[in-house]
Amino acid sequence: MLRNFIEQYTKVPDDEWLFINAAFERKLFAKNEIILEEGSICRYFYFLQTGLIRCYTFYNGTDITKYFTAAPYCFTSIESFRKQEPAEESIQTLEESVIWFANTKELEQLKILNSWNEFTTKLLQEVQQFTRNSLLEIKTKTADQRYKELLINKPEVLQRIPLKYLSGYLGVAPQSLSRIRKNLTKK
Amino acid sequence: MLRNFIEQYTKVPDDEWLFINAAFERKLFAKNEIILEEGSICRYFYFLQTGLIRCYTFYNGTDITKYFTAAPYCFTSIESFRKQEPAEESIQTLEESVIWFANTKELEQLKILNSWNEFTTKLLQEVQQFTRNSLLEIKTKTADQRYKELLINKPEVLQRIPLKYLSGYLGVAPQSLSRIRKNLTKK
Numbered sequence: 001m002l003r004n005f006i007e008q009y010t011k012v013p014d015d016e017w018l019f020i021n022a023a024f025e026r027k028l029f030a031k032n033e034i035i036l037e038e039g040s041i042c043r044y045f046y047f048l049q050t051g052l053i054r055c056y057t058f059y060n061g062t063d064i065t066k067y068f069t070a071a072p073y074c075f076t077s078i079e080s081f082r083k084q085e086p087a088e089e090s091i092q093t094l095e096e097s098v099i100w101f102a103n104t105k106e107l108e109q110l111k112i113l114n115s116w117n118e119f120t121t122k123l124l125q126e127v128q129q130f131t132r133n134s135l136l137e138i139k140t141k142t143a144d145q146r147y148k149e150l151l152i153n154k155p156e157v158l159q160r161i162p163l164k165y166l167s168g169y170l171g172v173a174p175q176s177l178s179r180i181r182k183n184l185t186k187k
Numbered sequence: 188m189l190r191n192f193i194e195q196y197t198k199v200p201d202d203e204w205l206f207i208n209a210a211f212e213r214k215l216f217a218k219n220e221i222i223l224e225e226g227s228i229c230r231y232f233y234f235l236q237t238g239l240i241r242c243y244t245f246y247n248g249t250d251i252t253k254y255f256t257a258a259p260y261c262f263t264s265i266e267s268f269r270k271q272e273p274a275e276e277s278i279q280t281l282e283e284s285v286i287w288f289a290n291t292k293e294l295e296q297l298k299i300l301n302s303w304n305e306f307t308t309k310l311l312q313e314v315q316q317f318t319r320n321s322l323l324e325i326k327t328k329t330a331d332q333r334y335k336e337l338l339i340n341k342p343e344v345l346q347r348i349p350l351k352y353l354s355g356y357l358g359v360a361p362q363s364l365s366r367i368r369k370n371l372t373k374k
Contacts, residue, residue: 057323059323059327059328060327062327064323064326064327066319066322066323066326078315078319079316079319082312125269128265128315128318129266131315131318131319131322132253132265132266132318134322135253135318135321135322135325136244136246136251136253138322138325138326138358139251139253139325139355139356139358140246140247140249140251140358141246168326169326171325171326171327
């Protein structure tokens, strides 16, 4: 659960864990349930205990996946959450998911905890590094290569993602993804 | 100069400015001078007062531009600077440039200043938002569209960037960029 996840980044003393634990609520989300809708304000920071979510937007009528997050990991709509402005993206579950969430007010109170501050700083840096790497990868590698690397590095997560979302994530037409997959099967 | 730049983000009291100013050195870099070489550790945070720089890496022998920065703006090799590990990218000037720089030790001392902390937090958020937007744009728009948008939004900067670097930045072959430019000229 959340404590084990945070402890991958920093030690959490028992007394600090009591505060963190109290700040979060837990909820079971159904498959394909909308967690955040584009245009509404994201008021929560989420921990995905089990399941899979995707963050997406529409561009010229095409559904584009910004990222997938598989449990256990944290997520939120960063800009919207930070500025408390309408989100330019939606978030939905792709599987039944157990999700923890804490609102801005509760999180504000956690800022007195060293463990929480160290965790959120390191997590944010990790997410930012991931975004920078994704940008470099999309500039340097073809969709074929990126699909193959997902297949090698995240085979278990890849199987759980519907193909229609994967093509938008890779930045190729669904037909191109079918071709890439066929070519790989032939080999 | 730097004070005006910081004041776009937050007010800088005179006494805090004295500290910030004292932390930085200034140097005139020649055109095409290497500021940071891939594999070395980035020990500085830079403010580009005049000029233009690019950050790049090699992938399978191809020179890929990660980003261009036109003055006035700040830059550093974020991962390398943060972890004091060898950089996975190089930084060079594309024009004669006046650059301010402060090392990790000097910057550590600026952390007692409210104005400096507010400035660096906001700047980092701005850079991160820019990276996320770039990733979304490269997924949703063709190189043609992205080139046209640069032409409309940053015509003055675009003219200063050699074509050989622009194609790697857009993620297209140099021949494709020539074709894009020819098609635009025809219209």
